[in-house]
Amino acid sequence: MxxxxxxxxxxxxxxxxxxxxxxxxxxxxxALSRSIHDRPELCFEERHAARAVADALAAAGLEVQTGVFGxxxxxxxxxxxxxxxxxxxxxxxxxxxxxxxxxxxxxxxxAVGAGAGLAAVADDLGLQVTVLGTPAEExxxxxxxxxxxxxxxxxxxxxxxxxxHEDRLRAVxxxxxxxxVRFTGREAHASAAPYKGVNAADAMVVSQxxxxxxxxxxxxxxxxxxxVTKGGDAANVIAKETTGRFMIRAGTxxxxxxxxxxxxxxxxxxxxxxxxSFEMSDLSPRYSDYVPDEPLLxxxxxxxxxxxxxxxxxxxxxxxxxxxxDMANVSKTLPTIHPLVGLDSHGAVVHEPAFADAAVGxxxxxxxxxxxLSMAWTAVDAATDSGLRRHLDQLLDERSS
Numbered sequence: 001m002x003x004x005x006x007x008x009x010x011x012x013x014x015x016x017x018x019x020x021x022x023x024x025x026x027x028x029x030x031a032l033s034r035s036i037h038d039r040p041e042l043c044f045e046e047r048h049a050a051r052a053v054a055d056a057l058a059a060a061g062l063e064v065q066t067g068v069f070g071x072x073x074x075x076x077x078x079x080x081x082x083x084x085x086x087x088x089x090x091x092x093x094x095x096x097x098x099x100x101x102x103x104x105x106x107x108x109x110x111a112v113g114a115g116a117g118l119a120a121v122a123d124d125l126g127l128q129v130t131v132l133g134t135p136a137e138e139x140x141x142x143x144x145x146x147x148x149x150x151x152x153x154x155x156x157x158x159x160x161x162x163x164x165h166e167d168r169l170r171a172v173x174x175x176x177x178x179x180x181v182r183f184t185g186r187e188a189h190a191s192a193a194p195y196k197g198v199n200a201a202d203a204m205v206v207s208q209x210x211x212x213x214x215x216x217x218x219x220x221x222x223x224x225x226x227x228v229t230k231g232g233d234a235a236n237v238i239a240k241e242t243t244g245r246f247m248i249r250a251g252t253x254x255x256x257x258x259x260x261x262x263x264x265x266x267x268x269x270x271x272x273x274x275x276x277s278f279e280m281s282d283l284s285p286r287y288s289d290y291v292p293d294e295p296l297l298x299x300x301x302x303x304x305x306x307x308x309x310x311x312x313x314x315x316x317x318x319x320x321x322x323x324x325x326d327m328a329n330v331s332k333t334l335p336t337i338h339p340l341v342g343l344d345s346h347g348a349v350v351h352e353p354a355f356a357d358a359a360v361g362x363x364x365x366x367x368x369x370x371x372x373l374s375m376a377w378t379a380v381d382a383a384t385d386s387g388l389r390r391h392l393d394q395l396l397d398e399r400s401s
Contacts, residue, residue, distance in 0.1 A: 010124065010125065010384050011380055011381065011384040011385070014121040014124065014125055014380045014383075014384070015376075015377050015380055017117075017120055017121050018117035018118065018120065018121060018373065018376045018377065018380065019117075019373060021116055021117040021120045022113045022114075022116070022117045022369065022372045022373055022376070023369075025060070025112075025113060025116055026113070026365065026368070026369055028056065029056075029109040029110075029112060029113050029368050029369075029372070030109070030364070030365050030368060032052060032053065032056050032108070032109050032112060033105045033106055033108070033109035033359075033360070033364065033368060034105070034360055035048075035052055036048070036049045036052060036053075036092055036100070036104070036105040036108055036109075037099070037100045037105040037356075037359060037360050040094030040095075040099035040100055041092075041093060041094055042093060042094060042095075042096060042138070043093045043135060043136030043137070043138055043139055043140035043142070044071070044072070044073060044093075044135055044136045044140055044142075045073070045093075046073045046092050046093050046094075046135050046136075047072075047073060049073075049092035049093070049105075049108065050066070050073040050074070050075055050092065050133050050135065051066075053075070053090055053092060053108050053111075053112060053133055054066055054075040054077065054133060056112045056116075057077035057112055057115055057116070057131055058077070060112070060115065060116035060119055061079060061116075061119050061120075062077040062078060062079045062115055062116075062119050062129075062131065063077065063078050063079065064076070064077045065077075068151070069145070069146055069149040069150065069151050070145075070149060071135060071142065071145060071146070073133070073135040073136075074132075074133050074134065074135055074142065074146060074151075075132075075133035076130060076131075076132055076133070076151070077115060077130065077131040077132075077133075078128060078129065078130045078131075079115070079118065079119035079122045079128070079129050080118070080119070080122025080123050080125075080126075080127045080128045080129055081123070081128055082122060082123065082125065082126030082127045082128050082383075083126055083128075084125075084126055084127050084128065084156055084382060084383050084389065084392070085127075085128045085130065085154055085155045085156050086118070086127065086128070086129050086130070086155065086156060086157055086158075086159070086379045086382060087130045087131075087132050087151075087152060087155045087157070087158040087159070088111045088114050088115055088118075088129065088130070088131045088132070088158075088159055088160065088375055088379075089107075089111065089131075089132050089134050089143065089158060089159070089160040089327065089330075090107060090108045090111035090112070090131055090132065090133050090134060090160075091104040091107045091108060091134055091137045091160070092104050092105065092107070092108040092133070092135070093135055093136055093137055093138050093140070093142075094138070095138055095351060098351060098352070098353050098356055099356045100356050100359050101350060101351050101352055101353060101355045101356035101359075102138065102163075102350045102351060102355075103162070103163035103343065103350065103355065103356075103359040103367075104137070104138075105359055105360075106163045106343070106359055106364055106367050106368055106371065107160060107161065107162060107163070107371075109368045109372075110161055110341075110367070110368050110371030110372045110375065111131050111160065111372075111375075112131065112372075113368060113369070113371070113372025113373070113376070114129075114131070114371075114372045114373075114375040114376040114379070115129060115131035117372060117373070117376040118376050118379055118380075121380065125380065125383040125384065126383060127379065127383045129379065130155070132146065132151055132152075132158075134146060134326075136284070137325060137326055137327075139178050139283055139284055140283070140284050141178075141284035141285040141286075141287065141326050141329075142326060143326035143327055143329060143330055144284070144285040144286075144287070144326050144329045145285065147329055147330055147333060148285075152330060152333060152334055154396075155334055155396075156334070156335065156382065156392040156393070156395075156396050157293065157296055157334060157335040157336065157337075157382060157392055158327075158330050158331075158334055158335070158336045158337075159296070159300070159336065159337045159338075159375050159378065159379075160327060160337075160338055160375075161338075161339055161340070161341045161371040161374065161375060162325075162338060162339075162340050162341070163340070163341055163342075163343040163350075163359065163367050164321065164340035164341065164342060164343065164349075164350065165342065165343065165345045165347070165348065165349050165350075165355070166313055166340075166342045167304070167309045167310060167311050167313075167340065167341060167342040168311065168313060168314060168320070168321055168339070168340040168342075169297060169301060169311050169314045169339050169340075170292060170297075170314065170320055170339075171290070171320050171321040171322065171323060171338070171340065172221070172251070172290075172320045172321070172322045172323075173287075173289055173290030173323060173324055173325055173327075173328045173338075174221070174223065174249040174250060174251060174289065174322060174323070174324050175249065175250055175251070175252055175253045175255070175256040175286065175287060175288050175289045175324070175328075176247055176248065176249045176256070176286070176287045176324040177247070177248045177256060177260055177282060177286050178245070178246075178247055178282065178283040178284050179245070179246050179247075179248065179280050179281065179282055179283060180229075180243065180244070180245055180246075180280070180281050180283055181204075181207070181226075181243065181244045181245075181246060181267055181278070181279075181280050182241065182242075182243045182278070182279050182280075182281075183200040183201075183203040183204055183241070183242045183243075183270065183271060183274075183276040183277070183278055184200060184240065184241055184276055184277045184278075185197065185198030185199055185200035185203065185238065185239065185240050185241070185242075185274065185275070185276040185277075186198040186238070186240060187237050187238055187239075187240045188237075188238040189236065189237070189238075190235065190236045190237060190238055191236060194238060196238075197238025198238070198240075198274060198275045198276055199238050199239055199274055199276075200232070200239045200240060200241050200242035200274070200276050201231050201232050201239040201242045202239075202270075202273075202274045203242065203270035203271050203273070203274040203276040203278070204228060204231070204242045204244055204270060205270070206269060206270035206273045206274065207266050207267045207269065207270030210265075210266035210269050210270065211224055211263060211266045214262060214263070214266060218259070219250065219251070219255060219259075221250070221251050221322070222249065222250045222251070222255065222259050223247070223248075223249040223250075224246060224247070224248050224249070224259075224263055225246065225247055226244050226245055226246030226247060227244060227245055228242065228243070228244045229243045229244055229245050230242060230243040245283070246263075247324075248260050248263050249324060251289060252289050253286065253288050253289065256286070264280060267280060285326075285329075287324045287325065287326050287328055287329060288328045288329045288331075288332050289328055290325065290327070290328035290331050290336075290338065291328075291331045291332060291336075292331065292336065292337050292338065293331070293335035293336055293337060295335075295387075295388055295391050296335050296336075296337050296378065296382070296388070296392075297337045297339065299378045299381040299382070299385070299388060300337055300339055300374055300375070300378045301339075302381075303373070303374045303377040303378055303381070304339070304341075304370065304374040307369075307370045307373060307374060308370075309341070309342070309370060309374075321340065323350075325338065333399070334395070334396075334399065335391075335392060335395055337378075339374075341367050341370060341371050341374075342367075343355075343358055343359065343361075343363055343364065343367050344358065344361065344362065344363035345358035345361075346358065
C-alpha cells in the first residue's frame, strides 16, 4: 500500500484497516453504483441518488444530514472529531439523453467507500472526515453554491476522483459560463404574409454564423458550443421565439470575461439583423479554472500507483484532458485534488453512450475500489505525514487569518 515519506507507524495500520472496510463493502458499493446508474437524474433532481448515497453512509456509521445548505439533494455525512478536516465530494447527477455517461455513479460509490473506510480510523488519527453530497455538477454549479454557503469552511482539503478512459493526474479545467439565450420576434403566416413577421429562428442562425466566424480569432483553447432548444412552433409560422443553451469556455476567468463579451455581441448581432429582441441569462454560477494541490496530489499518486495505477500519459507529456468542473472553484479556496481514474471504456470517452455502458461494466468495480482506497489512504497520509500535515495546516491558517 502507498506510504508517503515521513509517515509515522500509525499509517500502515490505518491503511490496512481502511482496506479491510472497503474490501468488505465492495459488493454493496457496486450495487449502489448500479442503482444510481439505473435511475439517472438530472441536476438538482437527484432524489433517489442522494437518498441512496446518504443511506449507505449512515449504514457505515457516519452522521448524516440531508437537504443541507438550502439544497434539497445535497447532504453532509461526518465521522470523527479530530482537528484535521478532510472533505470527500460525491457527485451523482446524470446527463440528458446519455444518462451516466460521465460516470458520476462511480464517483458516488467511491466516495462512500472512502468515507466508510475513514470512519473506521478517524478517531485514532485525529481526523474529521466529511462526505459531501454535491448535486448538479452538470451545469448547475452545486459545489459553487455549497462553497458560497459555507460547506467547506474549516476544511483542510477536499478531494474526489473522476472516471476517465485512462489514468491521468491532471487536466486543464476551463472556466465556463452556462447560458440560455432567447430571441423574441413576431408570428406571421410563412407563405401568405412572411413580411409581417420577425423571425426569431433567423436571429439564432445569424448568431451561430457569427460565432463560427469568430472562432478564427479565439485564443487557442477557448471554446463555445451549444444547442437550439426551441426553433419555433410550426414550419408555416414565422418563429416568434427561439431559444438556445450555450457554454462559453476559456483558460481563466479573466479570459472568459473577454470572450463572453465577444460572444454576446454575436447574439446581439442576430437580434439587430432580424429586428428581434434578445436576452441572455446564466444557468449557474461560473465555474473557474482549476489549481490542484501538488503535495496532496503527490500523496494520492503514490497510493494509486500502489494499487497498480499507472500515469504513463502524464510521464510522456501527452496533451492534458480538457473539461470543466465546479470542483475547480473549490480548488481556488482550499487544497483540492481531482485526479482521473482509468475505466476500460473500449475507446469511448466521457459523455458518449458507450462510456455510460462501461460505467457498469467489468472494470467499474476496480474504479470504485481504487478510487475509494486511494482517497482514503491519502487522507491517512494527511493525518500522519508530518510534512503534508504542516502544509495543510499552514494553508488553513492563512485562509483563516
